[in-house]
Amino acid sequence: MVAIGSPDRFSLAQNYPNPFNPTTTIVYGIPNNGPVTLKVYDNLGREVRTLVNEPKTAGFYTLTFSAPDLSSGVYFYKLESGNFVTVKRMILMK
Template sequence: MKLASMIVFSSLVILMAMPSAMAVTWEVEIEDFAFVPGRLRINVGDAIEWRNRDDISHTATSDNGVFNSGLLARDQTFTFLFTEPGVYPYHCTPHPTMRDTITVVGPTGVGDLPVAPREFEIAQNYPNPFNASTTIGFSLPSDGRVTVEIFNLLGQRLVTLVDGEMSAGSHRMIWDAGELQSGVFFYRVGFDGQSRTGRMTLLK
């Protein structure tokens, strides 16, 4: 009986000593005026390393002041360790349309709560320039009717990607240029009587 008890006790000690999860360092590249990947869901204890791939300097700055990379020149990095669960929207200070969100989840899933953006914004499409398809991102502070339209240089509407009700939050739409030839195009996002327009370049 004593031997059996010792074996069971030893097994418990080994199991208790094993970590429940391994901490991870996630890599986010800042490229073509976008954070890639965008929205991330990570665990408490994980870290994120941002690396600027653009020739222009950028920052990774949280909206609530929790972290701030300062200006990152090309190939410079910034790493931040997340020790508290929560939702961390962040942006690039010199280019405020560059925005994304990090959700940090604790052991019980705390922090996995959606937070509506504070205002209506669009992001630069990614990639840009692009070949064949690109992603258009935008943020809505409340539920409402949304239109997403694509125009050519002559102002002619080529396609309507969205025309309907959408919920508050961050959204992404993919536009496939199909058989269109190389050129400059515009995307216009309409919401609540407002509109925002972005410029993009198709290279084939």
């Protein structure tokens, strides 16, 4: 994970590539220091992976999500920090 610069608001970019197999990149930004969680859920709302669960300093972050053990389908990734919550959709095609 790499932090570059400091955003003025929260952001969660669409993963790329999308659809993906078996890895994809997720970029997010947080404007304030604080606890951050980024989790992946299946289409039934079950948590399948925790990608981030720790305090972060303000900045932009990039991570790679690898899913060789997951089935093809639609997944959702949710970013939470403070009062901010947002969700994006991604597709795993094997």
